Amino acid sequence: MGIEERELERNVLITSVEKLVNWGRKFSVWPLTFGLACCALEFIVAGSATVDMARFGSEVARPSPRQADLMLVAGTLTKKMAPMVKRIYEQMAEPKWVIAFGSCACTGGIFRSYNVVQGVDQIIPVDVYVPGCPPRPESFLAALIKLQKKIERETVRDRKLISAP
Amino acid sequence: MNREKIEVLKRKFGSQILSLKEEKGEITLLVKLEGLKNLLKALRYDDEMAYDMLIDLCGVDYLGEDPRFEVVYLLRSLRDGDRLRIKVRLNEDQEIETVSDLWRAAEWLERETYDMFGIRFANHPDMRRILLPDDFNGHPLRKDFPAEGYDFDKPFEVKLEEES
Ligand code: SF4
Numbered sequence: 645m646g647i648e649e650r651e652l653e654r655n656v657l658i659t660s661v662e663k664l665v666n667w668g669r670k671f672s673v674w675p676l677t678f679g680l681a682c683c684a685l686e687f688i689v690a691g692s693a694t695v696d697m698a699r700f701g702s703e704v705a706r707p708s709p710r711q712a713d714l715m716l717v718a719g720t721l722t723k724k725m726a727p728m729v730k731r732i733y734e735q736m737a738e739p740k741w742v743i744a745f746g747s748c749a750c751t752g753g754i755f756r757s758y759n760v761v762q763g764v765d766q767i768i769p770v771d772v773y774v775p776g777c778p779p780r781p782e783s784f785l786a787a788l789i790k791l792q793k794k795i796e797r798e799t800v801r802d803r804k805l806i807s808a809p
Numbered sequence: 810m811n812r813e814k815i816e817v818l819k820r821k822f823g824s825q826i827l828s829l830k831e832e833k834g835e836i837t838l839l840v841k842l843e844g845l846k847n848l849l850k851a852l853r854y855d856d857e858m859a860y861d862m863l864i865d866l867c868g869v870d871y872l873g874e875d876p877r878f879e880v881v882y883l884l885r886s887l888r889d890g891d892r893l894r895i896k897v898r899l900n901e902d903q904e905i906e907t908v909s910d911l912w913r914a915a916e917w918l919e920r921e922t923y924d925m926f927g928i929r930f931a932n933h934p935d936m937r938r939i940l941l942p943d944d945f946n947g948h949p950l951r952k953d954f955p956a957e958g959y960d961f962d963k964p965f966e967v968k969l970e971e972e973s
Contacts, residue, residue, distance in 0.1 A: 723942050726967045758949050758958025759941065766965045 662799055669713075669739060670795040671701035673788065676712035678732065680719030683746035683778040687718045690781040700788050709735040714791070715768070716784070720748040721761045733768045741795070743787050744770045747777045811836060811891040817857050822848050837894040845897055846906040852884060852893070853911045860884035860893060863912035866919060868926035872952035876900040878928055882908070899928070907933040925950035944968070 675697075679687055690697045691705060698704070706712040709732050721729060733742070744764050747753030750773045752762035764770060771794060772787045815836060819826065825848060827839045840848060852860045862885040869879040882895040899905055907930040909916040919930045920939040927948035930936060938945060946959045955961075 723945070723965065724940070726965070727969050730967045731969060756957055756961075758947075758954075758956065758961070761965050762961075767967050 666796050666798055670792040673702050673714045673741065673791065673795070674712050675702055675705050675714040675716050676709055676732070676736070677705040677707045678715065678718075680717065680721055680725065680729075681748065683718035683748065686778045686781050687716055687745065687784060690784040692781075695781040695785065697785060697788065700785060700792070702788060709733075710737055712736055713740055715740065715742045716745050717742060717749040717764045717768075717770075718745040720753065720755060721764050721767075722759050723761055724759070726761055726767055729764070730767050741771045741791055742768055743772045743774060743784075743791065745774045745784065745787070746779055747775055750775060753777055811889075811893070814858055814891070814893075818852075821851065835892065835894065837896060839896045839898070842897050842899050842903065842905065846908070849882070849895070849908050849911055852895075858886070859888045860886045862887055863908070863914045863918070864892075866908070866915055866922065868922040868928050868950070870926060870950065870952045876903070878926060880905055880922065880928060901927075904929045904931040906931050909933060924948070927951065 675687075679685075689695055702714070709715075713736075715733055715736060717729065733740075742764075744750045748755065748760070749764050752760050754777065756762075761767065772790050774783050774787045776783055815829070818838075819829075822840075822844075825841050825844055827841060830837045830839075852858045864883040864885050865881070866883070867881050869881065871877060871879060876898040877900055879896055879898050882897075884893045884895065885891070886893075897905070905928060907915065907919055909919060909930075916934065917939060919933055920935070920937060922928050923930060923933075923936060924938040924940050925948055937943065941949070947954055949958070
């Protein structure tokens with residue numbers, strides 16, 4: 645049970661608590677160190693000094709799904725790889741978000757093919773889509789800011805809905 | 810060196826060799842499916858042959874021809890430094906004997922050939938798909954396989970293996 649649910653039971657300050665929690669969450673979206681194909685290189689650059697995603701609170705990329713909040717699916721998802729990606733997603737602790745980064749992750753991209761999943765939203769829920777082949781690292785920042793806006797608007801009930809099995 | 814080997818081969822397996830082609834110093838033998846294993850065994854273990862390395866094993870689909878498929882063995886002798894290409898034709902309903910007991914490298918190559926063409930290798934220790942998911946429908950390197958696959962319009966589902 646999260647702090648916001650406890651507060652909800654006591655029926656106090658629900659609006660402000662939500663705001664406070666969301667404010668905290670939105671500036672500490674830690675991505676998972678994870679990449680599938682060429683787009684992953686753009687994600688690596690997003691952590692470098694020139695682009696520096698740490699300025700927006702995505703301080704470090706975590707190598708363990710247990711410590712990560714954001715799954716950045718960067719690259720081509722093949723059907724053979726799909727079970728592993730799904731498993732990693734399920735291993736991440738709530739709250740968690742997903743950005744589909746690049747055409748391949750959004751729709752399958754240039755691979756209209758028998759071995760590529762035509763969009764990762766077929767296996768995991770996606771919050772923000774970033775088109776491009778590959779998108780520039782700046783697009784990652786844009787997506788991150790979009791995601792922060794989304795987190796800002798989240799309510800306790802939204803979260804519950806997302807985490808339902 | 811290679812030529813002497815070919816003479817020996819012709820003497821021993823003359824009835825089995827369908828054609829012999831030489832181009833730019835590369836020798837290609839088309840052989841019959843029956844008795845293929847004996848021929849390959851001789852190539853592997855006979856002292857005058859000593860083709861101890863299997864460089865590649867792959868399939869070819871000649872759609873519309875009979876027999877439809879071809880399996881190609883690329884052999885190399887580390888002792889003599891020469892190469893040999895063996896080809897054999899077979900049909901969809903035919904099985905081909907595995908050579909994974911002669912060259913260990915063949916095990917995965919045969920699995921790949923099965924995965925891509927649906928050519929079955931008899932007596933293979935582990936005849937499963939290797940590159941594609943186990944529940945995949947069809948064999949993608951066949952000429953009549955559509956590039957999008959048969960299940961393109963169906964929603965994709967992942968099945969997580971149960972943890973034991
Ligand atoms: S969208 Fe383009 S750059 Fe990104 S993984 Fe696909 S092919 Fe590579």
